Amino acid sequence: RGAFPCVPVKPAPDGLLSICRELGFAPEDTAMVGDGDTDVAVAKNAGTKCVSVTWGFRTRAELEAAGAVNFANSPYELLNIFK
Numbered sequence: 001r002g003a004f005p006c007v008p009v010k011p012a013p014d015g016l017l018s019i020c021r022e023l024g025f026a027p028e029d030t031a032m033v034g035d036g037d038t039d040v041a042v043a044k045n046a047g048t049k050c051v052s053v054t055w056g057f058r059t060r061a062e063l064e065a066a067g068a069v070n071f072a073n074s075p076y077e078l079l080n081i082f083k
Contacts (some may be wrong), residue, residue, distance in 0.1 A: 005070070010041070011041030016032060016046045022034045027046050030048040030049070032046070032048050032051070033082050035057045036057045037062060044072070054071055055073070
């Protein structure tokens with residue numbers, strides 16, 4: 001679920017932004033990888049890039065309806081995206 005105690009749950013960006021701060025990365029230099037429509041919303045709300053995976057919780061059509069534009073169809077494809 002991506003939840004932390006005392007941090008608003010997705011699609012609130014708080015958790016992702018906290019991780020960015022802790023690791024020292026600017027949100028615009030970060031990508032959210034997820035399989036759900038809420039992951040697309042978190043990325044948008046946090047100002048990060050988003051890569052939606054097609055083997056998870058939602059279908060590609062559902063992810064596209066949520067605003068997803070970048071997709072990985074296998075874990076291997078993630079390696080090429082983040083070269």
